Amino acid sequence: MPDRIYNFSPGPATLPYPVLEEAAKDIVNFNDKGIGLIELSHRSKEFMAVAEESEALIRELLAVPDNYKVLFLQGGASSQFFMIPMNLLGSGKKATYLNTGVWSKKAIKEAELFGDIEVAYSSQEAAFNRVPKDDEYNVDADSEYLYLVSNNTIYGTQFPDFPDKDVMLVCDMSSDIFSRPLDIKKFGIIFAGAQKNMGPAGVTVVIIRDDLLDKAADNVPTMLRYKTHADKDSMFNTPPTFAIYCVGRVMNWLKQQGGVAAIQKRNQEKAALVYSAIDDGEFYRGHAEKESRSLMNISFNLPTPELEAQFIAEAAAIGLDGLKGHRSIGGCRASIYNAFPREGVEKLVAFMVDFAGRNG
Amino acid sequence: MPDRIYNFSPGPATLPYPVLEEAAKDIVNFNDKGIGLIELSHRSKEFMAVAEESEALIRELLAVPDNYKVLFLQGGASSQFFMIPMNLLGSGKKATYLNTGVWSKKAIKEAELFGDIEVAYSSQEAAFNRVPKDDEYNVDADSEYLYLVSNNTIYGTQFPDFPDKDVMLVCDMSSDIFSRPLDIKKFGIIFAGAQKNMGPAGVTVVIIRDDLLDKAADNVPTMLRYKTHADKDSMFNTPPTFAIYCVGRVMNWLKQQGGVAAIQKRNQEKAALVYSAIDDGEFYRGHAEKESRSLMNISFNLPTPELEAQFIAEAAAIGLDGLKGHRSIGGCRASIYNAFPREGVEKLVAFMVDFAGRNG
Numbered sequence: 238m239p240d241r242i243y244n245f246s247p248g249p250a251t252l253p254y255p256v257l258e259e260a261a262k263d264i265v266n267f268n269d270k271g272i273g274l275i276e277l278s279h280r281s282k283e284f285m286a287v288a289e290e291s292e293a294l295i296r297e298l299l300a301v302p303d304n305y306k307v308l309f310l311q312g313g314a315s316s317q318f319f320m321i322p323m324n325l326l327g328s329g330k331k332a333t334y335l336n337t338g339v340w341s342k343k344a345i346k347e348a349e350l351f352g353d354i355e356v357a358y359s360s361q362e363a364a365f366n367r368v369p370k371d372d373e374y375n376v377d378a379d380s381e382y383l384y385l386v387s388n389n390t391i392y393g394t395q396f397p398d399f400p401d402k403d404v405m406l407v408c409d410m411s412s413d414i415f416s417r418p419l420d421i422k423k424f425g426i427i428f429a430g431a432q433k434n435m436g437p438a439g440v441t442v443v444i445i446r447d448d449l450l451d452k453a454a455d456n457v458p459t460m461l462r463y464k465t466h467a468d469k470d471s472m473f474n475t476p477p478t479f480a481i482y483c484v485g486r487v488m489n490w491l492k493q494q495g496g497v498a499a500i501q502k503r504n505q506e507k508a509a510l511v512y513s514a515i516d517d518g519e520f521y522r523g524h525a526e527k528e529s530r531s532l533m534n535i536s537f538n539l540p541t542p543e544l545e546a547q548f549i550a551e552a553a554a555i556g557l558d559g560l561k562g563h564r565s566i567g568g569c570r571a572s573i574y575n576a577f578p579r580e581g582v583e584k585l586v587a588f589m590v591d592f593a594g595r596n597g
Numbered sequence: 598m599p600d601r602i603y604n605f606s607p608g609p610a611t612l613p614y615p616v617l618e619e620a621a622k623d624i625v626n627f628n629d630k631g632i633g634l635i636e637l638s639h640r641s642k643e644f645m646a647v648a649e650e651s652e653a654l655i656r657e658l659l660a661v662p663d664n665y666k667v668l669f670l671q672g673g674a675s676s677q678f679f680m681i682p683m684n685l686l687g688s689g690k691k692a693t694y695l696n697t698g699v700w701s702k703k704a705i706k707e708a709e710l711f712g713d714i715e716v717a718y719s720s721q722e723a724a725f726n727r728v729p730k731d732d733e734y735n736v737d738a739d740s741e742y743l744y745l746v747s748n749n750t751i752y753g754t755q756f757p758d759f760p761d762k763d764v765m766l767v768c769d770m771s772s773d774i775f776s777r778p779l780d781i782k783k784f785g786i787i788f789a790g791a792q793k794n795m796g797p798a799g800v801t802v803v804i805i806r807d808d809l810l811d812k813a814a815d816n817v818p819t820m821l822r823y824k825t826h827a828d829k830d831s832m833f834n835t836p837p838t839f840a841i842y843c844v845g846r847v848m849n850w851l852k853q854q855g856g857v858a859a860i861q862k863r864n865q866e867k868a869a870l871v872y873s874a875i876d877d878g879e880f881y882r883g884h885a886e887k888e889s890r891s892l893m894n895i896s897f898n899l900p901t902p903e904l905e906a907q908f909i910a911e912a913a914a915i916g917l918d919g920l921k922g923h924r925s926i927g928g929c930r931a932s933i934y935n936a937f938p939r940e941g942v943e944k945l946v947a948f949m950v951d952f953a954g955r956n957g
Contacts, residue, residue: 239625239626239629239631240631241631241632242630242631242632244632244636246636246637246638246641247638248638248835249635249636249637249638249639249835249838250636250638251636252633252635252636254625257624257625257633257635257636258625260621260624260635261620261621261622261624261625262621264617264620264621264624265599265614265617265618265621266599269599270602271599271600271601271602271916272601272602272604272918273612273617275609275612275617275620275796275797275798275843276604276606276609276610276611276612276617277606277609278606278607278608278609278610278919279609279798281606281919311671311672311673311676311799311837312671312672312676312820313671313820313834313835314834315819315820315833315834316671316672316820318818318819318820319818319819319820319821323818343819346819347818347819347820350816350818430835432835436635437635437837437838437839438635438639438835438836438837438838438839439671439799439800439837439838439839439840440799456710458678458679458683458707458710459675459678459679459703459706459707460672460673460675460676460678460679460707461679473675474673474674474675475608475609475673475790475792475798476798477671477797477798477799477837477840478609478797478798478799479797479798479799479839479840480799480837480839483635556631558632559638559641
């Protein structure tokens with residue numbers, strides 16, 4: 238293994254090193270067959286087996302019921318912002334959205350093109366520093382679904398539990414899927430870009446209940462209908478073969494780690510180390526309210542922007558990279574997804590203590 | 598280099614081996630920076646440089662004028678089938694399509710959702726064995742564009758020259774882009790999935806004249822507007838970073854080969870070898886009419902389906918893989934894109950001569 242930096246980037250993000258090594262080998266010579274992984278026809282028996290394994294591991298790790306399809310789509314989570322309402326809504330139909338950050342705002346904007354959208358809760362006035370509890374908003378009985386973003390990458394907030402309302406959930410889990418067990422039955426659609434907890438950028442995993450596949454109006458283009466992709470096992474057109482392969486390799490790694498329950502425990506431990514360093518004194522301030530804190534992205538501030546810049550630069554110099562916060566709220570951010578190693582977290586915490594001691 | 602098979606797959610297809618080696622190295626440790634290529638944030642200076650180089654090489658190799666944007670999109674060429682009319686047409690607007698195979702048929706189906714589509718030519722009755730000459734069809738003066746597929750992968754047909762009509766061309770070049778020089782000024786939009794002549798599946802290159810970027814109606818979703826991606830240099834959302842990197846590496850390889858004029862000459866020579874073997878006697882029959890023959894995909898038949906099956910099996914046994922024709926027309930097909938080596942073509946031709954001698 239080369240000397241690796243600790244990469245706190247919010248995504249594309251740190252991947253398990255054994256997966257990188259496998260991918261490197263298979264790219265030049267897949268399973269020693271004399272052909273590179275990315276040269277394989279998507280209809281070859283070799284690649285079909287790859288795609289089937291990726292799907293099977295997703296189903297196993299998240300205990301996806303049989304009445305849900307797992308799709309590998311393109312266009313990023315951003316394309317789901319319009320595909321969901323384009324497929325599920327239409328004139329006179331209503332959906333409820335929770336506005337907990339930039340990604341939900343973008344989803345709301347697209348949904349408004351297709352239906353009557355009610356924003357039942359917004360933390361925008363508080364710089365999106367929290368997510369709501371169930372008793373803080375209502376969902377109209379005629380709402381087709383309740384839309385939420387489970388983890389808000391920029392602000393470091395996360396729903397500790399999913400809403401328990403009498404409505405189907407539709408959830409953008411781009412930044413925390415596979416970080417904890419899920420009760421899939423609560424959801425109509427779960428979607429996530431791969432580039433945080435699943436693999437490289439370039440594929441979006443969509444887990445969709447099968448009664449929702451065929452709700453699109455006749456004028457929806459073929460490629461934008463969920464049914465098109467479900468009917469062809471995500472091979473209606475050429476899929477992003479490399480990304481689907483990597484997702485399978487990451488899932489295989491996750492299974493070896495003990496699955497989502499085991500990784501959840503490790504994620505809790507890793508995040509607790511950083512939050513302890515933040516809460517220990519007045520030097521660091523967490524952006525999120527304590528009850529909304531994310532285990533994936535930890536956004537925090539130092540006493541001044543100058544100290545933040547110095548912190549980021551000194552950290553980078555010792556191999557702690559990508560700690561700059563998102564431009565919309567500034568400060569610092571440590572993204573510590575499933576594959577981010579505990580040793581990197583410990584090194585960050587030691588640096589935080591040292592830096593505060595020298596500059597506090 | 599491992600013992601490589603000759604991969605005649607129509608796509609994903611053979612890539613230059615040095616590109617596979619570079620990708621393998623960069624995936625585990627990009628430029629020896631201690632971070633993998635697919636772990637790099639798309640907003641990092643390292644990846645921004647990668648994307649800029651990929652675009653610059655595309656522009657250089659095809660001599661793309663300054664008033665055209667080069668976009669890296671997702672969703673495959675199939676997503677351009679609806680994005681083009683969704684952006685350029687609308688109620689009362691007309692476009693003309695040439696129906697030369699499955700891919701143009703699919704594009705016509707999607708375009709009909711958005712405008713008045715005239716199919717000015719179709720070779721469907723002749724199993725798509727030819728493409729038209731200019732004097733075989735007319736384009737209405739009020740047509741917004743003339744749509745064609747430059748190379749038809751399944752049938753092995755290709756436009757030897759592009760239409761010279763008084764109308765802007767919109768062209769699906771998925772299977773022959775970068776195989777020959779182009780006069781970009783004739784085109785409003787050129788698009789191509791990467792997985793034949795550019796790299797792995799997972800990115801679609803769109804070359805679009807800048808006056809066409811902002812023609813979409815207000816109700817078109819953000820992600821489906823060309824302007825969205827043009828304004829953000831294809832970084833409106835997380836792009837497929839690995840595929841964009843590979844495209845740049847393939848372009849770099851193509852430049853080292855002498856560029857598109859040099860590769861065109863080699864493509865002509867490679868294809869001539871196979872067509873000579875087909876035309877030498879009665880044993881093999883080419884699917885395409887001679888004047889419509891493709892330099893990229895060569896579809897041909899043997900006297901009987903049984904001999905075709907035997908041909909494909911014997912060829913595979915000596916490392917000539919992927920020669921089975923598309924299920925829609927059967928027979929055999931040799932896809933010999935830019936990166937397919939001449940030695941593989943020579944080996945195929947020797948096998949064809951031998952097989953015909955033994956079975957003719």
